[in-house]
Amino acid sequence: MFEKSSWIRLPRNVLIGHGVLDRAVEAIDELHLTGRPLIVTSPTPREVAGDRVIEDFGDRGIEPAVIVVEEASFAAVQEVIEAARSEEAGYLIGIGGGKAIDIAKMASDEIGTGFVSVPTAASHDGIVSGRGSVPEGDTRHSVAADPPVAVVADTTVLANAPWELTTAGCADIISNYTAVKDWRLANRLQNVEYSEYSAALSEMTAEMLVGNADSIKRGLEESAWIVTKALVSSGVAMSIAGSSRPASGAEHLFSHQLDRIAPGRALHGHQVGVGSIMVEYLHSGESGRWSAIRDALSSIEAPTTAAELGLDEEEVLEALTSAHEIRDRYTILGNGMNERAAREAATVTGVI
Ligand SMILES: NC(=O)c1ccc[n+]([C@@H]2O[C@H](COP(=O)([O-])OP(=O)(O)OC[C@H]3O[C@@H](n4cnc5c(N)ncnc54)[C@H](O)[C@@H]3O)[C@@H](O)[C@H]2O)c1
Ligand SMILES: O=P(O)(O)OC[C@@H](O)CO
Numbered sequence: 617m618f619e620k621s622s623w624i625r626l627p628r629n630v631l632i633g634h635g636v637l638d639r640a641v642e643a644i645d646e647l648h649l650t651g652r653p654l655i656v657t658s659p660t661p662r663e664v665a666g667d668r669v670i671e672d673f674g675d676r677g678i679e680p681a682v683i684v685v686e687e688a689s690f691a692a693v694q695e696v697i698e699a700a701r702s703e704e705a706g707y708l709i710g711i712g713g714g715k716a717i718d719i720a721k722m723a724s725d726e727i728g729t730g731f732v733s734v735p736t737a738a739s740h741d742g743i744v745s746g747r748g749s750v751p752e753g754d755t756r757h758s759v760a761a762d763p764p765v766a767v768v769a770d771t772t773v774l775a776n777a778p779w780e781l782t783t784a785g786c787a788d789i790i791s792n793y794t795a796v797k798d799w800r801l802a803n804r805l806q807n808v809e810y811s812e813y814s815a816a817l818s819e820m821t822a823e824m825l826v827g828n829a830d831s832i833k834r835g836l837e838e839s840a841w842i843v844t845k846a847l848v849s850s851g852v853a854m855s856i857a858g859s860s861r862p863a864s865g866a867e868h869l870f871s872h873q874l875d876r877i878a879p880g881r882a883l884h885g886h887q888v889g890v891g892s893i894m895v896e897y898l899h900s901g902e903s904g905r906w907s908a909i910r911d912a913l914s915s916i917e918a919p920t921t922a923a924e925l926g927l928d929e930e931e932v933l934e935a936l937t938s939a940h941e942i943r944d945r946y947t948i949l950g951n952g953m954n955e956r957a958a959r960e961a962a963t964v965t966g967v968i
């Protein structure tokens with residue numbers, strides 16, 4: 617008997633391009649959301665985009681509530697939930713990098729309101745996904761949440777963000793190669809639920825980004841366009857899968873461990889990129905495609921070594937050997953790597 621079913625949640629309005637921030641309020645208005653908006657942002661994103669959105673609401677006679685957050689934590693999510701309740705917010709707008717957007721996403725999910733994503737950095741694929749990612753103690757929660765009802769990604773703002781944030785977004789997409797390999801492996805070995813459509817979309821997104829690498833250059837607004845479209849596509853792959861599996865495998869486990877071992881040292885996307893070089897080596901061996909991943913990262917000026925991430929050898933080895941413990945996600949790491957194997961993988965690939 618056929619008993620399968622799936623529920624794919626996607627954003628309704630996705631605006632990407634030059635100057636679209638000026639149309640943010642129009643895009644929100646179209647959704648017929650009710651009540652007062654609560655803007656969740658952090659200091660710089662407020663300056664580069666938040667104040668303009670607040671002003672545009674003001675021109676329509678609406679005064680949004682605003683909360684400025686500094687870190688991604690469950691405490692920050694709770695603070696936003698309380699602000700939303702006390703301000704009687706009808707919906708939330710996350711304006712910023714991954715942290716502000718994750719907090720807005722998770723708070724709105726908890727209180728059952730819609731949420732609009734206004735990324736100010738094309739730094740990773742959480743800008744459009746239905747997942748929130750927050751560390752807690754020794755573990756990392758990738759929490760299911762509703763995806764944004766709308767995404768407004770202004771390439772003028774994104775192109776003016778520090779270049780590293782854009783290369784981090786590229787690296788997050790390039791890591792889809794190894795994430796999909798891990799997903800297929802987990803499906804074969806552990807019957808993990810798998811979607812060929814989602815996997816194909818995720819891989820194609822990485823292919824297209826690498827194929828356009830020549831147009832991804834500092835100072836070019838087109839770069840922000842290419843990367844943001846890829847981030848949206850990767851987010852859609854996660855929505856189809858109903859999990860972050862198409863975009864998060866062992867390279868993400870490595871990065872999540874680094875967030876604990878060396879917090880704030882490097883950007884999420886840069887860490888997963890370097891992780892992806894080593895994870896590809898584990899999948900395909902010394903003559904495998906790890907060097908193609910490394911070259912793709914180099915070509916867009918993303919880090920490929922521990923030193924470029926600001927890490928020492930020991931930190932990389934600790935993250936590699938403990939990555940399998942951070943979350944219940946089967947990958948090529950299996951029950952874990954010993955230190956000798958970790959050192960070999962990191963050395964052969966030139967990461968250390
Ligand atoms: N939900 C998901 O699926 C998902 C995916 C990947 C990462 N994440 C989470 O996102 C966070 C990482 O996101 P991030 O790399 O964007 O870091 P971030 O949100 O900390 O932003 C990095 C810095 O860039 C600044 N910034 C943002 N836009 C700017 C601009 N236009 N000009 C100048 N500065 C700007 C921010 O203020 C911040 O200081 C982590 O908490 C990670 O766990 C979530
Ligand atoms: O579920 P996680 O591992 O947080 O991954 C989400 C996102 O970073 C994938 O690119």
Ligand SMILES: [Zn+2]
Nearest residue numbers: 740741788888
């Ligand atoms: Zn990621």
